[in-house]
Amino acid sequence: MRVIAGLHRGRRLLGPRGQAIRPTSDRVKEALFSILGERTTGARVLDLYAGTGSIGIEALSRGAAHVTFVEADRQALRLINSNLEQCGLQQSANVCACQVSQFFRRATQWSGPYDIVFCDPPYQLTPELITMAQEWNAGWLADDAVVIIEHGKKAEIPQTLGLLSQVKRYDYGDTALTRFHVTAKATQSR
Template structure:
């Protein structure tokens, strides 16, 4: 696992041993950021179920203004903090050590919104759709923003979640990435 592009390009990222964390593969990560393209620079990025932080760190490396990481697992939190330090991106990142739904609520109470939101919950537990619904209900996605959910390839998500419209599903082996956008956004 490594940072693919940007200021921290080539930096290796740590992951805890075992199956409690399933980092997004470099192949999937590279494809996601190729699709996002110019949306990333200067964005405010939210990485939910952040694990080791690979996606949010990639966003920071590629020019995101700020990234917030929400994760509750102790081993993943340690790796995430280490990864931010080893990439020298810790000043642009904030780590919230809490459950994702509590994190969504807390961020909304602070009046925060994000132009890009990525979520990678445990597969096949219904958490992807529930998290998207919470994001919509609490207004965390900025107008014109995009939310992405990584799921298992066979996990179905609805075409519409609240005001978000699914505009793309990209499949990479056993992994699918669902791209949702605010309907007021003119970019696809």
């Protein structure tokens, strides 16, 4: 695994041992940041099911202002912290050691509202994420926020998730990315 572009381009990141953590492939990571384009610069990013932290670190390398990493697995948390330290990015990040469901039950916003939310749950947890997303609070998201879910190609992803509307789905082999934006109705109700 490596950082693809930006300030830390080419930097190698520590990866997992075994199959417990499934990092996003470089091909899908490149596609993700192509989809996001210049939106990453200055963004506040939420990386759910962060794994090794490679997506959030890529965002920081490309100019994101801050990333909040949410991860429960101890091995993954060690990898995130080691990779942040190796890149000297600890000051631009919060690492939340908890389940995603716990993160959203807490009253603290950590460092939101978020401009970009990336969700890469273990594929068997995609339905659980979809259920949680139906109830996300509009205050956690910036008015023009983009939410991207990485999931298995065969997963059924609804057109709307609470205050989010699906914009487009991108398929890459067995992996897919689905992009959502905050609905105009949600931003008017703030």
